[in-house]
Amino acid sequence: MTGSNSKIVLSGMRSTGRIHLGNYFGAIKNWVELQDRYDCLYFAADWHALTTDYADPSAVAANTLDAVADWIAAGLDPERSVIFVQSMVPEHAELHLLLSMLTPLGWLERVPTYKDQIREIENKDLATYGFLGYPVLQTSDIIMYRAHYVPVGEDQVAHLEITREIARRFNSFYGDVFPEPQPLLTPTPKVPGIDGRKMSKSYGNAIGLTEDPDTIRRKCMEMFTDPQRVRRSDPGRPEVCNLFRFHELLTPEAEREDIAIRCRAAEIGCVDDKKILAETMIEYLAPFRRRREELLADRDTLLDVLRAGSEKARERAIATMERVRAVVGLDYDALPVEAVTEPT
């Protein structure tokens, strides 16, 4: 047990490599804070990455290590949380298979993200069994640990509903095996990219959590600002300025207020503000960058952490699967010999 509360929190993220500020403020920062209050398990979802990257899986393992190095750099503590890799706990696949027996097709086809992603991800063939079954694997990830809570933002509560439905259906057949996981509402500020759209690697507008200072300076200089502020002498509008959203996340309140006042009075230009933001960001992210470098100084250290975390997760998964096999009628050790029918 890690946190001060015995309630279990589980969350995971697809292994897509180093994390960006959107991932940090939208999820990882909350994960770090939850460590003090709950028994937390966090995993890198490398099988989930394969649902879309199956044709070229060459980057999946490296992306997994890159992501976890950033998580730990951001403050996830392997002593307080169980940090593991999905594929290192193969019991997830077994539970996924058993859950797939009882999950109605219609439930999967109506998951809103399923159709959206098929439409949005154009260069990959996602008309596969694995991609359709994504929510079943997700359910197995969560209920395997009998998680009480899954941290989500308000707009993601619906995503958890199918997990709750599948758990409920399992329990209705086999008894009260799995608690229905509840959403744990956590603050998830919207983090824009440098171009004002949602920050996303696929848009090429992201700033990495452990990016080097020169790249941060360059990206801040490219950042979109108030589109109506054409000349230096025009008053600006921090409330609509894309760059100011970053001040809200990173800059101490008094300094931020001062920038807003000077912006509205046209006393500060956008180029100067970009420079201020860049230095603020570099300072804010410096400890993350330092921790990542320390962690990766010896690559085996990170792998050892992941193997140890996955072992801990696996102990719990094995216990769950013993119970699951028993209730679905696959506990052969418990079968009395008289139950085997004689040849006729």
Ligand code: SF4
């Ligand atoms: S001065 Fe700063 S807050 Fe004001 S419009 Fe320019 S970048 Fe945005």
